[in-house]
Amino acid sequence: MVSNAPDPNPIPDIPEEIAGLRMTRQRQEIYRILIEQRNHPTANEVFMRAKDRLPNISLATVYNCLEALVQHGIIRQVNFERESSRYCPNLREHGHFHDASTGVIHDVDFKPGVNLADVLDLPPGAVIEDIEITLRGKLVAP
């Protein structure tokens, strides 16, 4: 039986071009993988999934495409410690909570109206261009 409830997280059509970047078959496929399964995969995980539809794609191309998408602000690159980079299509300003017991990575939004400068003792004259907030811990029964 197939649910007929509206998809709460619909996948948008992928246009020919995003933010001035030509959306080739490979870039489309990689972007689609990221928005279909938002679990912050590594380049190698994306590579394995991409081969289902593009059997000849190379890992170098996956890296090239991910980098192009990151450079054009279409996806974000996320780093945890020294592990492989992971990739995230959520363009809202957000951080990440890494559940150490399950390995699952959760997106963490800022509460509305918070300003980092209210919370952090920034050096005078600091103009922030990029924020990276990473939390590690576990989820306990609520």
Added chain:
Amino acid sequence: MVSNAPDPNPIPDIPEEIAGLRMTRQRQEIYRILIEQRNHPTANEVFMRAKDRLPNISLATVYNCLEALVQHGIIRQVNFERESSRYCPNLREHGHFHDASTGVIHDVDFKPGVNLADVLDLPPGAVIEDIEITLRGKLVAP
């Protein structure tokens, strides 16, 4: 002429043992380098400075010592994007502001009384064990 003002950032004597870790000559020297020049050096930068006093030290030993110090909570390891790890003797809970024009890394304290859960929309039941806050930007004339 030598100032006789009290050193605002005195270097403590390094004991034989810290937090259960035997402080060997190499570990002492590496720890001393970190507290003497708090500019978040990489392992290789620590290596180069350590050779002044320990000409036979190896890079593997620098990595070993840094890891031992990190594991025992004596220093912290700091990562920026995919760059080499850097090391920090500041044990206060703090983040980092990376000035992209100069490359200088500034420690950033939390303002007093701030609770991350007030600012972030954490998943229910999240217990935070570690926080990493990294900001990139530039310093403008104030």
Added chain:
DNA sequence: AACTGTAATTGGAATAATTCTTGATATCGT
């Protein structure tokens, strides 16, 4: 002080993620 078991250090090899290089393909504008 010599002895012994354990931990630490060293130098070099190995690893792994990522980047680079180069030649083949695909796409775009004319």
Added chain:
DNA sequence: ACGATATCAAGAATTATTCCAATTACAGTT
């Protein structure tokens, strides 16, 4: 269709870090 340009693929190169095996240092103990 043609030439210019962008992208892709395969494999080599790079680089930070870790691993390994052999030596050395250390902390007790005799």
